[in-house]
Amino acid sequence: GAVVSQHPSRVICKSGTSVKIECRSLDFQATTMFWYRQFPKQSLMLMATSNEGSKATYEQGVEKDKFLINHASLTLSTLTVTSAHPEDSSFYICSARTSGGVQYFGPGTRLTVT
Amino acid sequence: AQKVTQAQTEISVVEKEDVTLDCVYETRDTTYYLFWYKQPPSGELVFLIRRNSFDEQNEISGRYSWNFQKSTSSFNFTITASQVVDSAVYFCALSDLGNTGGFKTIFGAGTRLFVKA
Numbered sequence: 001g002a003v004v005s006q007h008p009s010r011v012i013c014k015s016g017t018s019v020k021i022e023c024r025s026l027d028f029q030a031t032t033m034f035w036y037r038q039f040p041k042q043s044l045m046l047m048a049t050s051n052e053g054s055k056a057t058y059e060q061g062v063e064k065d066k067f068l069i070n071h072a073s074l075t076l077s078t079l080t081v082t083s084a085h086p087e088d089s090s091f092y093i094c095s096a097r098t099s100g101g102v103q104y105f106g107p108g109t110r111l112t113v114t
Numbered sequence: 115a116q117k118v119t120q121a122q123t124e125i126s127v128v129e130k131e132d133v134t135l136d137c138v139y140e141t142r143d144t145t146y147y148l149f150w151y152k153q154p155p156s157g158e159l160v161f162l163i164r165r166n167s168f169d170e171q172n173e174i175s176g177r178y179s180w181n182f183q184k185s186t187s188s189f190n191f192t193i194t195a196s197q198v199v200d201s202a203v204y205f206c207a208l209s210d211l212g213n214t215g216g217f218k219t220i221f222g223a224g225t226r227l228f229v230k231a
Contacts, residue, residue, distance in 0.1 A: 032216065043205065044159075044221045051216070091157060095219070101147060103209070103219055105159035 003027055004096045006106035013084055013113055020080045021109045023094030029074035030096035034103065035067070038091040050077045084113040116141055118208045120222035127196050128230050135191045135225045137206030143167075146210035148182065148189045149219070153203045162204075165189065196229045203227070 003026040013019050023033060031052050036044040048058045048069050056069035066088075068080040077096075081088055094106045117140040127133045139148065150162040163173065165182050173180050177194045193200055203226045209219040 034218065036221075043223045046218060046220060049216065049218055057216075093159065097217070101209070101217065102161070102164055103149070104161060105151070107156075107158040110157075 004094065004104045004106040006092075006094055006109050008109060009107060010110045011112070013111070015085055015113055016083055018080055018082045019084055019111060020078055021092055021094070021111075023077045023079070023096065023106050025075045025096040025104075028096070028098050030077075030098070031074060032097045033071060033077040034095040034097070035069060035077075035079050036093045036095065038093060038108075040091075044093060047079075081111065084111070086113045089113045116208060116210055116212055116220055118206050118220060118222035120206055120225050122225045123223070124226045124228065126228040126230065129198060130195050132192060132194050133196050133227065133229075135193075135204050135206075135227070137189045137191065137222060139187050139189065139206070139208045141208060141210045143210040143212070146208060147217070147219075149207040149209065150180065150189075150191050151205045151207060151221075153205060153224070155202070159205075162191075193227075196227075198229050198231050201227055201229045 005024045007022045033050045035047045038044045046059050047062045048056045050056045050069045050071040052071045058064045071077040089112050091108050093108045095103045097103045119138045146167045148165045152160040170182050179192045181190045203224045205224045206222040207219050209217045
């Protein structure tokens with residue numbers, strides 16, 4: 001099946017620094033990628049929809065200046081958490097959609113902000 | 115409005131029992147997709163099934179089966195003869211156009227399944 005990778009799988013950073021997470025579709029081109037956030041024992045919450053070559057569409061309540069999304073190619077989207085704070089600690093999951101409409105998910109990135 | 119409800123927060127069964135996970139959805143669209151994903155303790159989401167709104171045929175895949183009923187807006191998932199390896203969180207998800215012009219997927223709260231040996 002389709003494969004989506006994320007890098008890094010885990011990251012620990014200090015409060016106030018920025019962290020970049022990469023999401024790649026390895027064996028298909030994805031014009032649309034999605035970024036989700038999952039707190040412990042909770043569901044996945046959609047943060048933003050990323051379309052190749054255009055600006056991301058953010059869900060209500062998600063700060064676009066804090067969570068910068070770039071979808072520079074059909075196989076790569078990046079999420080940068082700027083000026084991270086402890087409350088940004090979470091599991092971030094990206095998803096890439098195939099031309100057939102199925103979303104495949106990356107393995108997730110666990111961010112810990114100290 | 116786009117909404118997915120998984121009323122069962124946790125279910126605990128003994129191995130070899132059958133178990134059904136419920137999913138009820140809301141959408142204004144006539145074209146939409148429904149999904150089930152499994153999230154084991156490792157955290158990685160595993161795709162199980164996708165159904166489109168025009169295909170109400172039930173599906174069976176090994177020990178897994180799905181019952182899609184538009185009349186009740188439900189898409190339930192049954193595991194037959196459960197095994198310990200089935201222990202995970204299962205998410206039902208809905209993808210529709212909404213008013214954004216592009217499909218986006220939202221998830222239910224998830225059902226945590228414990229299968230005891």
